[in-house]
Every structure is written in C-alpha cells, then in structure tokens.
Amino acid sequence: MSRLKRKIAPYLLVLPGGLWLLIFFAVPMIAMLSLSLQEGDIVAGYRFTGHWQNYTDSLSAYQTQLIRSLIYGAVATILLIAIAFPMAYWIAFYGGRRKGTYLFLTLLPFFVSFVLRTLSWQQILADEGPVLSPIRDLGLVGPAFHILGTPVAVIGGLVYNFLPFMVLPIYVALERIDPRVVEAARDLYANPIITFRKVVFPLALPGVFAGVLMTFVPASSDFVNSEVLGSSETTMIGQVIAAQFLDNSDYPTASALSFVLMVVLLIGVFTYARILGTEDVMKVAAR
C-alpha cells in the first residue's frame, strides 16, 4: 500500500500543473491551429477547410513587420545586456547589505501597470514633452526632430519594460560566483580587466543566456510599445496579430501569424541554445 502510494505521489504532485497546462495551453493551441486552417468571414462564419494558404498569404503580406519585430527584439536584447550587466554586477559585488533594496528598486516599476508606464513614456517623449521642448528651445535640435513614432522610442520602450528580466538572471549568476575565485584570478597575475574577461564574465554567461530567453521572446512579440510609442513605420508583428483578431475579426490570418511567429522564435531560441548551450557557453568563453 505504502509502496503504491510512493509510486503515485510524484504523479499526484504534477497533476494540478499538468491539468492546467492541458486546459489553458494545449487546448487553445489546438484550437488556434485549427483556426489558422479555416476559411470564411465574420458574417458567414469560419469553416475548417485545411486552407494552408492562410500561412503563405499572411507571411507575404506581413513579412516586413515580422522581420522588423525580430530586429527590434534583437537590438533591444543587445541593449538590455549592455545596460543590465553593469547594474547586476554593481548590485552583486558592491550592493553590500542593501542588495535586497537595490533589487527591489529594480522591480519597483512592476507595481505600476505595464500599459500605464508605457503611456507615461508617451507623455515624456512627446514633441511638447519635458524632454524635447527644452532641448528644442535651446536650439540643440530642429523643429522636425521627433522621438515619438521612431524606432528609437519603440526599442527604448522595450528595453525599459524588460530590464528587470535581464537584470535578475544575470544578478543571480554573478551572486553565485565565489569571491575567492575572483581573488584567485588576481593572485594568478590577472589584472581586473583580464579577471573580468576570463573568470567573471564566463561564470555569468548562464545568467545572460537565461536573460536573453526571457527578453528576446516577449520583446519580439510585444504589441504595446509600438502601439503607444511608435507609428505606422514601426508596426510590429504583435500589433498586426492583435489588429487581425480584435479589429478585423480575421481569426484565421491572426492564428496563422501567431503560429509563424511562434515557430520562428522557437527555431531562433533552439539555434541559439544549440550554439551557446550553457555548458558550451563557458567552454567557448574559456578559450
């Protein structure tokens, strides 16, 4: 009896989560897959016909937005590494007893709604906003200079919104580094720069890897930043999907685009993991 219990117990533990995934992940996925192969319109209704042309049609119609999204996501991710690494490094090694406070401050913006924060950036970056009007008054930029509606604003918004997702994993990786290991490098004639390159950075790479996963994927499929801070020149694939679903009620196209985006991101992530699997990342860096 008790042996049976012991055998069943692990499955019982995974049951709630498994059910949750089945109901809220697997079922919608299948529904969406089916939707993406349907034909018709909102008035007459949609019917399943195995219409795979939804994929080719939507891809050729929106490839610009798709590629743009991937580029914005990649640029935002690179900027995030550049900004988050020094932050995480400083908190981990110089945070002292206030580490918790600094981490909390990093997370503090989360306590305000994502959309609201992005909307306030719209105010800040507006042509008559507190940033642009003084520097225009000073004559530093011409009257034709805008920030809002440009890729700079959109990518800036992405970087701002996803910063904690990059800081936290890198912080965790850095925090785990034994300070004696850093001292050992200094003891073995490595100056601070070499110590960073040969020891600290390679040991922090698993954190960077996790951070990239946690930021690149949502940043590439984001539909808020470009909507609020961008223009028709910066439309991202997430916006297109949202518009097809909510405004045009073109569910098959929206579903097909969602699937394309998902597959592209999955391929990207797997390739990335393949080339730079955490274990190999260290070996590459050690060379």
Add this chain to the structure above:
Amino acid sequence: MTTPQHSVVQARPATHAAGAPAIEFVGVHKNYLSHGETVPAVKRTDLAIVQGEFFSLLGPSGCGKTTTMRMIAGFEEPTAGQIFLDGKDVTGVAANKRDVNMVFQSYALFPHLNTYQNVAFGLERRKVAKSEIERRVGEILEIVSLTGMEKRSPREMSGGQQQRVALARALVNRPRALLLDEPLGALDLKLRQQMQIELKRIQREVGITFVYVTHDQGEALTMSDRIAVMCAGVIEQLGSPREIYERPASRFVAGFIGTSNIVDGHVERTEGGLALLSYTTQDRVVVPVPQSVRTGDKLEVSIRPEKVDLHRTLPPVQATGGSVLSGTVTEVVYHGTSTNYTVATAAGADFTVFDQNASNADDLAGRGDRVYLTWAPQHSYLIGV
C-alpha cells in the same frame, strides 16, 4: 610580544642584500571598520620569514593570522607599516603584481576550466610560451600526482584532488612564497594526515618558502620549521615547534599549544637557580628561575602533562628532588596510547597527567584515589620570562 632570543627585527638597511628575508613586515598594522568602529586585526607587527622555510601562522579564529596572510598576498593593505618581498617594498602593490601565490581554504578553483587550464592560468597571464606552459604544467601535475587528470573539471574531482590542483596551480608559477590558508581544513582526518606529509615532501622538492595559516596546533607542530603563535592581532611567540612547545612565552601559548598545567604561586625561597613555591607542608613546585626572581614574587609555572609521574604512595623526597603535589583523582580517561588523569591538587583543581600505556598493567589509580604527582625541576617552565 616576541621572545627576545628569536626576535628577527632589525632596523632596515638602506639597500637590501641578497640574503634578505623572503617576507618581511615592518611595523605593520591593520584596522578594520566594523559597525562604524575601528577594530585592530593586526597590531604593529614586525616579522621576517626566511627564504625556503616552512613558516606557520597559528592561532584561534579572529587572531589576525588570515589578515596577515592576505596582506602578504595583496588582498588587504596595511593601515600602517611596510611589507617587503625579497627585500622589495610591495606595500600598495596590487595582488596580481606580487610574486606570491595562494592556496585558498575552499581551493577557489575556476569552475569553468579543467585541471590543465586551471594550472596554466598563471603562466598564461605571464605570457609564457605555450610549449613551456605544457612542460611545466605536466611537471607540476606529476609532483602532485595528478597526471592523467588534465581534462577533468573541478566538480568531477574529490576534495583531495581539488586540493592538489589548487596547490599545483600556485606552485607552477614558482612564486617567491606560497601562502596556504588552512588548506587541509576541509579534508577528513586520514586524508589530512596524508596531505601533511605530502605538503612537506613537496616543499622540500620545490624549495619554495611556505607560509601556512592554521588553527590546528598539531598540524603546525608537525610541519613547520618555525611557528608564529598569534592572539588578538599580536604575535605572542615566534620560534621552532620545540621551543614553542617546551618553553611557551605566555599563558596563552602554553594553553593553546597542546595541554598545559598552569599553576600560580609565591616564591618561598630561591636556591641555586631554583625557586620553591609551596602550598602545604608537603605540596611544592620547584622551578628553574633567573637571578632576578626574589622571595615573595608571584610566578606562573607551566607543566606538560606527559612529564608528570603519578604515584599511589608518596615517594622519598631524594628520589624526586623536585616538585610534589598530592591530590585526588577526579577523572580517568583511556586514550589507547595513554591514559589521562585529572587530579584535584592544592595548586590547582584540574591538574592533567598523561600516563603512557607502556605496559599492559591496569590503570595506576581510579576515581577518588589519593595520589602523588612528581616531576623533575627542569620540567617546570616559568612563563613569561
């Protein structure tokens, strides 16, 4: 306080001859800031460590021994004073520019590098030719018996093996001095004893100055050429293991190194370089003293437990010619090679006696037995003179 006969402090000559000590401290002082208060970790210390010696810094935790070592390595800077390596002032020189290497307590191996890469790290930083690195790494791995382990990563190795990698990683650079921070602390007893012998062998083989930090007095006694016993940021005594054990300079040293019986008493009379402290008509301690000791002086005397004989009947005074204390046995503990007795005497409640179990005879006495302790005058040692 250092014992005068072993003091190695001299005024520094303007130029440093070839025979300069490997490591020298001149008036080195180190303060720490703790909760806004200045706490001295090492108090104005002068110290000279000779080329090629096995030198131990011994003391309880918080005595300043690790801080002393970290100042040699360059991880801490002294608040005052100067540090010389091979006669060259290195005060304020960064750790990566000092020709000493350290073996860390936790080994601190680079977890992302394999054995070969760990050991080669220092040589690569010094831009040594690749072929030369290969040769030297191979050579040192042989010395520490790790040949064939080049590709292993640290986490695939046992504690003892990691320890050897740490040792090889430091030694391969042929530093002026090797600093070892309680390197055997994490190993189990058997392995520790094995590594003690191995460390001594390696030190003889490479001929490098070893500075060894430990709180284990047994380890320090067996391995060192000289020992500095530290307490509260001060070197209490510096000398050979034998000097430190046989002639402790302070009550602290006597108590910290091995077991000591320490008795206090007033001098009743002096005669022929011996002082007599008496407690009752038959209880007395005889101790060799310098000329300066006068009748009535209060003395502190240390007696090692293994020097004391335990008798069931009072032996004739002529036969002992020295100290006699009578008392009652309060504890008997069998230790295999010896039996330890605790005796309550007129001179002190917890007088310890080690009796070698040389014959197969039963215990000399049991709990509650009346016994007499005797030892020769030269086995009483006057502390702090």
